[in-house]
Each structure stands twice: as structure tokens, then as C-alpha cells.
Amino acid sequence: MSSSSPSPSAEAPKAPAGLSRFNTADDGTAEAALHEVCASRAWGNRILAQRPYATTEALFAASDAAMGELTADDLAEAMAGHPPIGRPKPGDPASAREQRGMAGASDALKAEMLELNLAYQEKFGHVFLICASGRTGEQMRDAIRNRIDNTPEQEREIVRRELGKINRIRLSRIAELAEGDAA
Template sequence: MVEPLTLTLDDLNALPAQDAAVYFRRCCSSEGWVSGMVKRRPFLDENVLQREAETVWQGLGEDDYLEAFLGHPKIGDVSSLRKKYADTHALASNEQSGASSATDEVIQELARLNSEYEEKFGFIFIVFATGKSAAEMLDILKERLPNPRDKEIQNAADNQQKITALRLKKMLGQA
């Protein structure tokens, strides 16, 4: 059976642990985070859910962060970037939305620097991309690329937490 994409907080609280884990895994692929969230139920309201999500995330370590990063598609594949920025209607609901047009030069540079980033740090570039254009993401990537690995893991983890918070809202039908 395929679970619906959204549910109420009461429904989430009432689910058996393994079913709740399915929903949490859609928000973040770190099994440590998923396990922590399942154990912290029931949540009084969405604010408590969001605070607990952040608390669980902050209590995790690098391996958990890297596991979560693996759940993301790369921002930088040239053909997917072209497709992503070609249609503003498709962008409206996409986490990497925010631009109605991106120049080929920006897309090529984003793809090149994404590869450089992954080679340097050993994980893909994680950015809370909602509402950002390709050019803005490129600027952020250029700013973060010189960082040492420990700082960049923290930057990526901070962005992952923002992404997870948005996904939790979407899961509850609130975004």
C-alpha cells in the first residue's frame, strides 16, 4: 500500500512506529534522525514537531549528516538543471525553485563547481534552494567552496535542517 503524501499531526502520532518512519524518511534519509523522531512522538503541535526535529538533528554526528546528504539529488547535472529552469510552472512546487530562466553559462558553471565541491568534500553540495535562482545558488556555492571540510559539513547540515523543516510542513500539508 502506498501511503498518502500528507497526513495530519494526529494521524502521524497514531501511526505504528514503522509507518511513522516511512513518513519521516521522506523528510530526511538519516536513519538516526528517523529513529529519534519516531521515539519522540506524540507531538503536541507542529511547533513542537519542528523543535524536536531540530533537537534530534543537532544531536546527530557526521555519519548521520552524510547519510542524510546521500538522499539528495545533485544540484548541478547540466541536463536536469536545464530542464529545471526551463519551466516556471514546474518550479513552483520544486525545492530547487526560484528562477524562470538560467543562462547556459550559469548552468555549466554550477555543474562544474558542483563536481569540484563533491570531489573536495566527499559529499554533494547541500543548499536550501527554495526561492533561489540558479545564479544565487552558484554564488552560494562559490562562497562555500573555499571552506575547510568541517565548516562545510556544518553548513550542509544547517541547510539540511532547513530542508527537513520544509518537508515536515509539506508532509502535514502546511506548505
């Protein structure tokens, strides 16, 4: 009969270095890092209050739960931290990295995206928000074309899901960063 007790090598995995640093950072430093992930103070406060996180998945779960609790005003605050697609925030490597799919877009596609962004913003009162990582310019254009006919309520929930995806990508960078790496 074999023993079912775990062996010493079956211990819980060690938290990634970046997650350990985030867990032990002073509140001001952690708050600043969270603000770079998501501009919503309510979201950041919820994440900050639940430290420490044993795993990156636990951090993601907390992020998802906090995102689900955001009010319309909280979502508006979060969206205000995102530049329009096709116009990454100057000097912001995360913005440029996430919108890489527009970097090589033709002038015609860039002009079309500007027009669509303006129409979207006119209708909904905020920038078109999509998790752009890994998407081509054409895919983003097609998404805005499809979403512009949504109701404000439908679009608010799509934006909530897209923000959640973006937050997970950005949180994973925090969790995985080795000391001295640039975010």
C-alpha cells in the first residue's frame, strides 16, 4: 500500500519574483504599479487590499472579481487611461506594445481607424477599447465596425471584458518581471 502524502518536491510552487516584489512593496509603490495596469482607483484599491497573492492566478481572480464590481463611473475612469487605437500614448512602452498591430498599417487603414474611433467616441462618449495585443489593424477595424451598432449597455459589458483581458496581460508582466526589468 503506497502512501498518499505529498513528497517534499510536491510543495506549492514559489511565487514569481515580480509577484513577490509586488506583495511586499509599500502601498505607494504597489498602488503606482496598479495604476499603470488600470486607471480605475476602485479596481486598484480592491487589488491592493487583498495582498499578498500566493499565485499569479490568485491575482488574476482578484482582478476579475474587482472588474465585475466596477460601476459605470469606475469603468469610465479605467477607460480614460487608454489612448485611442492607432494613437499609442507617447513614451508609454505598454501602449506601443499593445497596439503593435497598427504600427505597420497603411495610411488608409490609419485614416479609417481615426474616423471610426471618432464615430465610436461620439456615440458612446469614450474611446473604443479592445484588447489589442496580438490583433492586426484589420482585426481591430473589423471589431470597431461590428461594435459601433451596439447599445451603450452592451458596449459597457464588452468594454468590461476587454479591460479584464488587458489587466490580466499587464498583471502578468508585473508578476513575471525580474528585478531591474522594464515594464
